Amino acid sequence: MSSPPPQPTEQLQEALKHHQAGQLMQAETIYRQILSAHPRSFDALRLLGVVHAQRKELEPAARALREAIAIEPRHPVAHFNYGNVMRDLGRYEEAVASYDRALSLKPDYLDVLNNRGNLLLDLKRFRDALASYDRALNIRADHHGLLNNRGNALKALGRFEEALDAFARALELQPNYVEAAYNRANLLTAMQRYDDAVLAYDKVLAMKADHVDALNNRGAALTKALRFDEALANFDRLLVMRPNNAVAFNNRGRVLFNLKRLDEALTAYERAIAARGDYAEAWSNRGQALLALERYAMALHSLDRALELEPGSMEAMINRANALKHLGRTDEAIEALNKAQASDPANAGVHYHRGNLLAQMGRHEDAVASFDRALVAQPDLVVALNNRANSLIELQRYDEAVATFGRALDVGRGREEAKPNYIEALNNLGAFLRDSGRFEEALARFDEVLSLTPERASAWSNRGLTLVDLNRHDEALKDFERALEIDPNHAESWNNRGIALTDLARNEEALVAYARALELRPNYARAHFNRGFSCLTLGDFAHGWEEFEWRLRGAFPQVRPDSYFATEWNGTDPLDGKTLYLRTEQGLGDVVQFARFLPVLREQGARVVLEAPPTLIPLLRTIGEWVEFVPKGEDFEGFDYQCDLLTLGHRLKLDANALPGQVPYLRADDDRRATWRSRLAGSNLKVGINWSGNPGHRKDHNRSLLLTELAPLLAVKDVSLVSLQVEVRDVDRPTLESLPQIVRAAEDIRDFADTAALLSELDVVVSCDSAVLHVAGALGVRAWGLIPFAPDWRWLLERSDTPWYPSVRLFRQSRIGDWSDVLGRVREALDGLQPEAR
DSSP states (O other), X not given: OOOOOOOOHHHHHHHHHHHHTTOHHHHHHHHHHHHHHOTTOHHHHHXXXXXXXXXXXXXXXXXXXXXXHHXXXXXXXXXXXXXXXXXXXXXXXXXXXXXXXXXXXXXXXXXXXXXXXXXXXXXXXXXXXXXHHHHHHHHOTTOHHXXXXXXXXXXXXXXXXXXXXXHHHHHHHOTTOHHHHHHHHHHHHHTTOHHHHHHHHHXXXXXXXXXXXXXXXXXXXXXXXXXXXXXXXXXXXXXXXXXXXXXXXXXXXXXXXXXXXXXXXXXXXXXXXHHOTTOHHHHHHHXXXXXXXXXXHHHHHHHHHHHHHOTTOHHHHHHHHHHHHHTTOHHHHHHHXXXXXXXXXXXXXXXXXXXXXXXXXXXXXXXXXXXXXXXXXXXXXXXXXXHHHHHXXXXXXXXXXHHHHHHHHHHHTTOGGGHHHHHHHHHHHHHHHXXXXXXXXXXXXXXXXXXXXXXXXXXXXXXXXXXXXXXXXXXXXXXXXXXXXXXXXXXXXXXXXXXXXXXXXXXHHHHHHHHHHHHHOXXXXXXXXXXXXXXXXXXXXXXXXXXXXXXXXXXXXXXXXXXXXXXXXXXXXXXXTOEEEEEOOSOHHHHHHHGGGHHXXXXXXXXXXXXXOTXXXXXXXXXXXXXXXXXXXXXXXXXXXXXXXXXXXXXXXXXXXXXXXXXXXXXXXXXXXXXXXXXXXXXXXXXXXXXXXXXXXXXXXXXXXXXXXXXXXXTSTXXXXXXOOSSOOTTTHHHHHTOTTSEEOGGGOOXXXXXXXXXXXXXXXXXXXXXXXXXXXXXXXXXXXXXXXXXXXXXXXXXXXXXXXXXXXXXXXXXXXXXXXXXXXXXXXXXXXXXXXX
């Protein structure tokens, strides 16, 4: 190889002085003068290329450096310079090749190894980047910059502890190394060690008080640590320094959103957008705030804008689907989530939110499938486990639901970042246990919630409601008071306080509580329904029936066909010649009670079609051959109007003092009666006993008795007790087996027509509040109802008779949960009672 031509040394030295002083124009002039006289001057060409590169004139820089390399291909610095230019031009593979050529010529070239590592890091070739840094550190182990960069590569590889060590070593070598301190703080945030991260950002700010990114990220870490007030102060401090910092406004909005200060959050997001109109995240967050404010059309517009700016934003896609759902565009919402799912099949959040939407649509099987896909992508996603359990409850897959809640608690226990979702799972498990009648277990779950978040109004409220179920009403009221001290505007606590007061038969006070709940949330369906219940119990049917209709408007999770209300009978449309289809949505006793009004509808000229449980249909046919029946669960078409059976209370404007329809309105079959008459032949007083109702009834624990509590009736002389209990609970079975004197009729009862025949051959029926009591009343059979202290609305208050059934006498508890006094009075009434004449 030929030697390079001699260099004009004095001119080069002068040019270098200008170059090193940053006087690039003067340096370039001299380099060009040299090249005019010496076109193959390697140093002048290389340094001219460096000048162009410093001025970001990348193509001229590349040309000059290529010419220099052609003259001296074995000069490592020229290859390094050329690699840097290729990097800046975005020609990354050529850049790496140039760095590799430089290293082949000078293996210990630290700057090349560092820049090569940085480029590979940017290219997400993290292992190769780490190898480059490690090679450099083998040459110089005390290079703080290389240690910092090595930490970044280790962080990208998820090797967090090693990354922490690398940043720590960099800071040992250079205690005021701001970049390493900042990177360490960011790593602690990524490790979800938010409190440690805040302290680390404080160290950065002690080195550089105006480090905007550190201050912004410090606020984000405080937000993640749920230290919202500190986070807000942090962003306010930043905005004093940088009044138009869009990121600070956006992050401040996130804090306000977490604090449920939604209007202020919205303003913060809009300030961020005003500062930077193309800020996709701020547009997305604005959409989320508008969603929370129930301004769905505006939210959709904001989220559409976010997706214009950042088409792949999963958060914006998910929130957009929620906006579409709230606008009633559910098919579009599902399609939006399907698109998001297609674009990122492994994104747990998309599957999770798709599951939520499907659950809200009542498609719980599909929802569970979506939650399962979310959990494949992210097995520790506590919110998905929690909501999966909720959908399993709706599907009545209770054992799976409890197991899923348990898994959510196992995953979330002890993880600070999962604490809110862990608490939510605990709360939901408590609610399920309460709904399942497992009140003591539910109470323990709510106590655990409160041990973690003692200022959680909803947990105090749920605990209080569980105490109501346990008939510990005084304690319950204290819990509701505590909840309302924490949040005076907690509508659920006002409603639940009303429930406790209703159970104490303090209905007037309960109405005040329900009214307050409805002031706070006018469309609160459960509060409307509960107010209706209290009004009906007080005999105020005019207001009660109207509020009672909220049972169909969200008070209870019932699935209705979309077309249901489109053909609803309004109570005034003429029925003459029309087909009226009556649906049943509540218990067997309700169907029997309201079947009384079928003749009233026929008198208006209606063709009456009643949906009814199959076990009731044989008995209900005795109303008249003109009634048509559809077994519950089967479809019926061709009606003019439809109406829920209990809605007749509202449509017919029923008044407790003037109920239409004749009683009795049901009749027992003569042949079936004869069968029972023969079986029960004898001179003793024949007393039918029915001590428990539907175990699935929400208040079953208050209205049903144990068989042992009927012991006083066994002591009455000359009485034959006949068990009317078709389903005997496990707890009562041993007692019943030990009392052979009780006649057991259950095995001969196929349906309620058999029950009616048996009741008609008894002298008196003693029954808890159940379907048996309603059937006895509808038949006109003498019956005594065992009524709890806080009765169902239909039994009104205090009176011993009922306008629904003239043959029924009511025996009411004088104390909550105490049946002894009731059974004592029943026993006294049985003494001397004469058999019915037949």
